[in-house]
Amino acid sequence: MRKVQPKQNPLLKVDQFSFAYENINKPLFKELNFCLYENEVTLLLGASGSGKSSLALCLNGLYPDTVEGVTSGQIYYEGKNISDYPKGEVNQQIGIVFQDPESQFCMITVEDELAFTLENRKVPTSRMSELITEVLHLVGMENFRTRKIHELSGGQKQKVALAAVLLLEPKLLILDEPTANLDPYSTLEFIKLIERLQKKRHFSILVIEHQSNDWTELINRVLVIGQDGTIKVDDTSDNFFQKYQQLLSNEGIFQPHDVMDIYRCQDYGTASPSEKGWILTIEHLRYTRKEQAILNNINLKIRYGEFIALIGENGAGKSTLLQLMAGLLLPDEGEVLFKGQSLICWKENELRKQMGYVFQNPEHQFITDTVYDELTFAMKLNNISKTDMKEIASTLMTQFHLEKHQYDNPFSLSGGQKRRLSVATMLDETPDILLFDEPTFGQDAKTTQELMKMIWKLKQNGTTIIFVTHDMDIVDLTDRAMVLHNQEVIYEGVPETLWQQEELLKKTRLRPPSWIRKNVESGVFL
Ligand SMILES: Nc1ncnc2c1ncn2[C@@H]1O[C@H](COP(=O)(O)OP(=O)(O)OP(=O)(O)O)[C@@H](O)[C@H]1O
Numbered sequence: 001m002r003k004v005q006p007k008q009n010p011l012l013k014v015d016q017f018s019f020a021y022e023n024i025n026k027p028l029f030k031e032l033n034f035c036l037y038e039n040e041v042t043l044l045l046g047a048s049g050s051g052k053s054s055l056a057l058c059l060n061g062l063y064p065d066t067v068e069g070v071t072s073g074q075i076y077y078e079g080k081n082i083s084d085y086p087k088g089e090v091n092q093q094i095g096i097v098f099q100d101p102e103s104q105f106c107m108i109t110v111e112d113e114l115a116f117t118l119e120n121r122k123v124p125t126s127r128m129s130e131l132i133t134e135v136l137h138l139v140g141m142e143n144f145r146t147r148k149i150h151e152l153s154g155g156q157k158q159k160v161a162l163a164a165v166l167l168l169e170p171k172l173l174i175l176d177e178p179t180a181n182l183d184p185y186s187t188l189e190f191i192k193l194i195e196r197l198q199k200k201r202h203f204s205i206l207v208i209e210h211q212s213n214d215w216t217e218l219i220n221r222v223l224v225i226g227q228d229g230t231i232k233v234d235d236t237s238d239n240f241f242q243k244y245q246q247l248l249s250n251e252g253i254f255q256p257h258d259v260m261d262i263y264r265c266q267d268y269g270t271a272s273p274s275e276k277g278w279i280l281t282i283e284h285l286r287y288t289r290k291e292q293a294i295l296n297n298i299n300l301k302i303r304y305g306e307f308i309a310l311i312g313e314n315g316a317g318k319s320t321l322l323q324l325m326a327g328l329l330l331p332d333e334g335e336v337l338f339k340g341q342s343l344i345c346w347k348e349n350e351l352r353k354q355m356g357y358v359f360q361n362p363e364h365q366f367i368t369d370t371v372y373d374e375l376t377f378a379m380k381l382n383n384i385s386k387t388d389m390k391e392i393a394s395t396l397m398t399q400f401h402l403e404k405h406q407y408d409n410p411f412s413l414s415g416g417q418k419r420r421l422s423v424a425t426m427l428d429e430t431p432d433i434l435l436f437d438e439p440t441f442g443q444d445a446k447t448t449q450e451l452m453k454m455i456w457k458l459k460q461n462g463t464t465i466i467f468v469t470h471d472m473d474i475v476d477l478t479d480r481a482m483v484l485h486n487q488e489v490i491y492e493g494v495p496e497t498l499w500q501q502e503e504l505l506k507k508t509r510l511r512p513p514s515w516i517r518k519n520v521e522s523g524v525f526l
């Protein structure tokens with residue numbers, strides 16, 4: 001980890017600060033006391049749902065003004081109580097890259113979004129174009145300037161969100177799981193970019209990440225927020241992970257390089273794909289958007305019971321292909337056969353019973369007002385008895401640690417909880433095939449492990465599973481990886497062979513899993 005610096009002035013001082021959402025009688029966090037210092041990089045760790053994102057929103061003054069919540073205690077920014085600043089001023093100096101970048105955008109196109117930020121900073125119009133060009137270059141999005149934001153891939157949106165916050169030139173930059181949707185190479189580039197900018201501009205950073213491996217060189221200090229809403233640790237980064245190993249494990253927090261152990265330490269057992277043949281076949285598929293080919297000449301066959309990883313760089317077309325596999329999009333040419341029959345011949349309700357789909361953004365999936373209704377929605381349509389419905393929903397809520405949130409609105413859940421709910425809604429009955437778009441992002445160590453155990457159980461019972469993921473440690477557990485690049489599948493085979501293909505990994509912006517990276521001399525792989 002980075003050398004600890006001599007203490008600077010506190011930029012932000014949190015003094016006996018407590019916060020509660022108004023509809024919940026228990027405070028989320030209680031009497032917090034800590035400081036964020038000038039020119040320091042602080043890592044905030046905590047289990048999913050412990051309150052990290054809510055705390056970030058309190059620190060930059062958006063809460064409690066924009067939410068029904070109650071606070072006590074004070075937060076001082078540069079020595080002055082943040083509630084004494086004129087409205088909007090603190091949000092400009094403490095910039096946040098939100099966990100869900102979509103929640104951050106106000107305008108339609110990339111360029112307008114960035115210009116809007118500059119307008120808020122009162123930058124003269126004559127300088128805007130140059131600043132936008134510069135920041136888009138920094139985040140590698142120069143070719144997307146005139147694009148509509150809602151037409152970008154998940155990772156591309158995240159890069160635009162960062163660009164907008166960088167234009168604010170904040171004194172404190174809060175990054176809430178900023179790399180969750182980035183491909184492995186972009187994640188490293190992002191961290192290197194932040195490191196370069198921080199050295200140049202000397203701003204302070206608070207970074208919230210579940211898997212902090214790649215950040216360790218940059219971190220000066222670490223805060224741990226416990227599941228009971230108190231600060232468990234506020235310490236320098238020296239030997240941090242060795243020193244607090246037991247506490248981190250009790251709190252369910254990932255520790256560097258334990259990712260593989262988390263996935264592997266359980267006895268998942270083995271489950272081989274069945275010999276029944278192909279559950280899904282794709283023939284000569286072509287898909288275009290606005291006359292631009294996104295996918296071309298895709299031919300794939302997936303066996304009953306196979307566990308497949310669909311991988312590739314941001315914007316490669318993974319989500320698009322997954323939606324084509326599910327019949328949510330229709331190809332321009334070619335076809336997708338499910339159990340030997342073209343998707344267009346399937347009755348919609350029959351298809352949905354046999355095929356589960358988890359969207360990249362869980363919010364795109366929610367249609368009811370409570371967690372319970374969300375879990376039982378499909379069961380009601382399928383005329384499951386009330387008693388069975390209750391029992392299944394209750395088991396799912398326990399398995400996915402949502403039991404305390406039965407009556408909560410799905411949109412008010414934490415990022416990780418939303419993701420778990422979106423997965424749970426697909427497991428009310430066991431479909432024959434499950435298509436997941438990034439099912440594990442935003443989870444802590446404990447919930448990731450539990451989720452993987454559940455996936456494995458489904459696989460053992462014969463369910464075919466397809467994962468779109470940027471997590472190479474998960475790819476390593478699958479039967480087969482398929483790599484998308486330049487509109488085509490350029491690799492299809494077991495992960496072990498993929499990891500040996502250095503050139504292909506570089507070209508497709510992938511990295512080998514952590515156990516290989518740990519064993520390889522530094523510098524061989526990015
Ligand atoms: N509605 C849309 N209209 C036009 N282009 C789109 C639309 N949605 C996505 N695209 C473009 O299609 C390409 C593939 O997008 P897709 O979301 O499938 O990529 P992805 O591989 O899942 O990316 P990521 O890893 O960033 O989530 C991207 O270049 C994206 O900009």
Ligand SMILES: Nc1ncnc2c1ncn2[C@@H]1O[C@H](COP(=O)(O)OP(=O)(O)OP(=O)(O)O)[C@@H](O)[C@H]1O
Pocket residue numbers: 021023024028046047048049050051052053054055067099405408412413414415416417442
């Ligand atoms: N607007 C809201 N109204 C009521 N409760 C909320 C609201 N937003 C968040 N919560 C609750 O506050 C708790 C903490 O959520 P928060 O998003 O701060 O957690 P987190 O530590 O960032 O989690 P994750 O790692 O999963 O993103 C959760 O139990 C969540 O359900």
